Amino acid sequence: MKKYTLSVLVVLVVILALGGWLWYGKYKLQQAQIKQESTSTQPQEQVWYPIPELGIEVQLSKDIADDLVYKYEETPVTEFINGKYVPMKDVIRKSALFSTKTLIALDSQNCSLDYSPAGIMSREEGRQIIGDSNVTLWQGKAIQFDSFYMYYQGSQAACTENQKILDYTSKVMVSLSSVFQNDSNFDSRELRVRELKK
Numbered sequence: 001m002k003k004y005t006l007s008v009l010v011v012l013v014v015i016l017a018l019g020g021w022l023w024y025g026k027y028k029l030q031q032a033q034i035k036q037e038s039t040s041t042q043p044q045e046q047v048w049y050p051i052p053e054l055g056i057e058v059q060l061s062k063d064i065a066d067d068l069v070y071k072y073e074e075t076p077v078t079e080f081i082n083g084k085y086v087p088m089k090d091v092i093r094k095s096a097l098f099s100t101k102t103l104i105a106l107d108s109q110n111c112s113l114d115y116s117p118a119g120i121m122s123r124e125e126g127r128q129i130i131g132d133s134n135v136t137l138w139q140g141k142a143i144q145f146d147s148f149y150m151y152y153q154g155s156q157a158a159c160t161e162n163q164k165i166l167d168y169t170s171k172v173m174v175s176l177s178s179v180f181q182n183d184s185n186f187d188s189r190e191l192r193v194r195e196l197k198k
Contacts, residue, residue, distance in 0.1 A: 050196060051096050054123045056150060058179045059192040064172055069104070070096040070121075071113035077124065095122045100172060103159060111159035118172045119154045143180060145195055152180045 044061035051057065053072040060068070077093045078085040097116035104111055111117050125148040142151045154173045158166055179192045 048194075051121065052196060054094055054096055054121065054150070055148070055196050056123070056193055057196055058121075058176070060175055060179075064100075064175050067100040067102055068098060068118070068172070069101060069113065070098045071116075072096055090125075092125045093122055094124075095120050098172075098176065100169075103165065103169060106162065106165055107160055115155075115159055117155050117159040117169055119152060119176055121150065121152050121176065123148050123150050143193060150180070150193065152177050 044063060046059050047062045047065045048057045049060050049065040049068060051070065073095055075093050075095065077088045077091040079088050097113050097120050098118035099111055099113045099116060100118060103117055104113075142149045154177060155169070158169070160166065160169075
């Protein structure tokens with residue numbers, strides 16, 4: 001009988017210890033989630049992210065700006081005339097293809113700058129073609145400067161199936177595209193993208 005009582009007592013102590021350990025682990029996890037949520041809802045420090053090749057800088061949260069990387073390229077702008085694509089006269093496209101250090105570390109091939117998983121920011125000079133019937137609407141809203149205009153195109157496909165990284169990539173794209181949002185408060189939009197001083 002004493003052995004049975006002792007066995008039951010040992011089992012109860014083990015169950016209580018295991019239950020306490022699980023409760024404490026769950027409590028710590030909840031506290032970490034609460035801390036993370038309160039941190040993510042707090043306003044992030046904003047910094048200006050320069051893109052000298054495009055002659056602009058954009059205002060982003062510091063955590064995104066610190067992780068963001070881009071590749072510069074120039075491509076011809078063409079229009080369809082008489083059954084073929086021909087270069088448009090006096091229209092130049094300069095682009096920054098974006099990714100993040102986090103994405104590249106995760107998958108250096110599929111999340112590389114060549115695939116621009118965080119989108120593309122473009123500068124065009126000359127005749128504004130955004131809104132012309134020949135240009136598809138997915139190119140987004142343009143911001144006009146004195147001698148050029150800028151627009152942002154989001155990525156068309158995810159470079160990874162990792163949900164956490166997909167959520168982060170979405171956050172980066174929302175941040176980049178918000179600079180170009182066409183809302184009623186144009187003054188706040190102007191403050192988030194500006195021409196670099198020469």
